[in-house]
Amino acid sequence: xxxxxxxxxxxxxxxxxxxxxxxxxxxxxxxxxxxxxxxxxxxxxxxxxxxxxxxxxxxxxxxxxxxxxxxxxxxxxxxxxxxxxxxxxxxxxxxxxxxxxxxxxxxxxxxxxxxxxxxxxxxxxxxxxxxxxxxxxxxxxxxxxxxxxxxxxxxxxxxxxxxxxxxxxxxxxxxxxxxxxxxxxxxxxxxxxxxxxxxxxxxxxxxxxxxxxxxxxxxxxxxxxxxxxxxxxxxxxxxxxxxxxxxxxxxxxxxxxxxxxxxxxxxxxxxx
Amino acid sequence: xxxxxxxxxxxxxxxxxxxxxxxxxxxxxxxxxxxxxxxxxxxxxxxxxxxxxxxxxxxxxxxxxxxxxxxxxxxxxxxxxxxxxxxxxxxxxxxxxxxxxxxxxxxxxxxxxxxxxxxxxxxxxxxxxxxxxxxxxxxxxxxxxxxxxxxxxxxxxxxxxxxxxxxxxxxxxxxxxxxxxxxxxxxxxxxxxxxxxxxxxxxxxxxxxxxxxxxxxxxxxxxxxxxxxxxxxxxxxxxxxxxxxxxxxxxxxxxxxxxxxxxxxxxxxxxx
Numbered sequence: 001x002x003x004x005x006x007x008x009x010x011x012x013x014x015x016x017x018x019x020x021x022x023x024x025x026x027x028x029x030x031x032x033x034x035x036x037x038x039x040x041x042x043x044x045x046x047x048x049x050x051x052x053x054x055x056x057x058x059x060x061x062x063x064x065x066x067x068x069x070x071x072x073x074x075x076x077x078x079x080x081x082x083x084x085x086x087x088x089x090x091x092x093x094x095x096x097x098x099x100x101x102x103x104x105x106x107x108x109x110x111x112x113x114x115x116x117x118x119x120x121x122x123x124x125x126x127x128x129x130x131x132x133x134x135x136x137x138x139x140x141x142x143x144x145x146x147x148x149x150x151x152x153x154x155x156x157x158x159x160x161x162x163x164x165x166x167x168x169x170x171x172x173x174x175x176x177x178x179x180x181x182x183x184x185x186x187x188x189x190x191x192x193x194x195x196x197x198x199x200x201x202x203x204x205x206x207x208x209x210x211x212x213x214x215x216x217x218x219x220x221x222x223x224x225x226x227x228x229x230x231x232x233x234x235x236x237x238x239x240x241x242x243x244x245x246x247x248x249x250x251x252x253x254x255x256x257x258x259x260x261x262x263x264x265x266x267x268x269x270x271x272x
Numbered sequence: 273x274x275x276x277x278x279x280x281x282x283x284x285x286x287x288x289x290x291x292x293x294x295x296x297x298x299x300x301x302x303x304x305x306x307x308x309x310x311x312x313x314x315x316x317x318x319x320x321x322x323x324x325x326x327x328x329x330x331x332x333x334x335x336x337x338x339x340x341x342x343x344x345x346x347x348x349x350x351x352x353x354x355x356x357x358x359x360x361x362x363x364x365x366x367x368x369x370x371x372x373x374x375x376x377x378x379x380x381x382x383x384x385x386x387x388x389x390x391x392x393x394x395x396x397x398x399x400x401x402x403x404x405x406x407x408x409x410x411x412x413x414x415x416x417x418x419x420x421x422x423x424x425x426x427x428x429x430x431x432x433x434x435x436x437x438x439x440x441x442x443x444x445x446x447x448x449x450x451x452x453x454x455x456x457x458x459x460x461x462x463x464x465x466x467x468x469x470x471x472x473x474x475x476x477x478x479x480x481x482x483x484x485x486x487x488x489x490x491x492x493x494x495x496x497x498x499x500x501x502x503x504x505x506x507x508x509x510x511x512x513x514x515x516x517x518x519x520x521x522x523x524x525x526x527x528x529x530x531x532x533x534x535x536x537x538x539x540x541x542x543x544x
Contacts, residue, residue, distance in 0.1 A: 112452070143416060144416045144417070145485075148478060148495075154453055154455060157455075158455040181424075181426055183388070208421050224382050
């Protein structure tokens with residue numbers, strides 16, 4: 001079982017800008033992308049939207065909104081305002097969702113429950129605009145090793161609890177790298193399916209050893225994650241969208257973009 | 273609130289062997305230790321036991337048993353046999369418990385549920401001997417970033433589920449480094465208290481950034497963990513034993529042992 005591939009443009013961020021990445025995808029027969037906001041900004045939103053439309057691309061997500069916690073009310077409002085702009089960008093690209101990396105502890109705070117409350121409040125504040133724009137919001141639970149500095153939402157269940165507090169505009173982006181270890185994974189994915197909140201499925205692999213906490217993700221098949229098992233859970237839960245390949249890796253950033261896409265296609269066909 | 277300190281001897285493993293660490297602890301007025309098996313082996317079990325007895329030391333735990341998964345039945349039996357020897361050592365030192373780092377994926381396996389089943393089976397196989405020796409077994413849930421290669425038990429709740437499957441000989445060692453991020457931490461510690469299964473409380477801190485996944489733990493107060501909040505939960509759950517300081521850190525291993533113990537005492541008094 002392989003299915004449709006999406007290229008998250010972080011995977012080739014050192015090789016290609018937005019337009020080059022789209023060209024590379026089209027050469028490889030890949031017609032779904034997930035761009036990052038800095039890549040959109042570099043080419044300009046209207047040009048990015050034109051490229052998407054003229055090539056009939058599916059944009060599975062815009063990466064990323066979030067980063068809600070801040071030490072002051074003004075700081076939190078500035079973060080909300082930035083998310084409103086991200087929603088506009090997702091709408092302009094007709095993206096399936098805006099992906100959120102929700103943020104960690106603000107400043108020198110050690111108050112994790114407090115940061116989590118700021119996240120709930122921040123997402124809630126963006127929802128009227130998201131609804132008005134027809135943009136869905138996908139909370140991406142991040143691996144617990146990022147709880148302090150990147151995202152204090154660290155399991156699918158925790159994200160789904162937030163979804164329940166908010167509304168059906170909000171779902172989850174399930175990235176195998178962040179959730180593969182979860183003892184409750186089977187039940188959590190099933191719950192997300194019952195709630196109809198699986199908005200995206202990201203893949204890569206967990207390397208042993210992992211030499212860098214940020215940029216040493218593996219190509220599918222090179223690590224320990226049972227990718228077919230997780231994909232089966234996700235499909236059984238009702239999500240049949242693309243598998244979005246998102247690999248932050250100094251190793252893969254050193255290879256030619258076309259070569260990386262070739263390996264991705266082989267691996268999705270053989271090990272995913 | 274400070275309370276009694278225990279030195280986990282990994283904290284000074286580059287500076288001191290077993291005997292030197294005990295001397296250092298006594299100079300600092302610390303009368304509880306938690307040694308590692310290689311340190312016990314280096315000095316000899318009977319000499320280690322003599323030092324413990326003659327100085328009336330409390331041994332809060334022996335580190336470590338575990339590492340149950342293996343690719344073959346023979347390999348798993350060898351691991352169980354090694355745990356039986358570890359139980360003998362814990363008994364000889366009159367330790368509060370044998371601490372388990374349960375092990376990760378065996379060989380090239382990607383079957384995490386399978387590894388978890390091997391852990392349950394392995395612990396179960398050691399229990400008759402543990403009971404006969406009067407040794408309690410403390411499962412230490414490890415941070416999810418170690419799920420592949422060190423421990424496939426990654427939350428307090430998962431460890432408590434195992435405790436329920438087994439019996440009252442088995443409890444948990446709660447190390448703040450591994451569990452501080454858990455969205456379910458409050459409820460999980462309370463559950464451990466209701467089950468009377470908190471056998472140890474380890475402390476250190478989570479540094480931002482963390483530069484090394486194994487050996488970059490922080491001294492209490494240098495990171496982001498809300499140590500007093502977690503200690504309050506643990507005491508409310510009925511555990512009033514020592515706070516065991518376990519810091520794997522290239523930085524702290526470079527300092528003189530007496531200096532490290534001095535800082536530990538200051539920090540436990542001021543930030544824990």
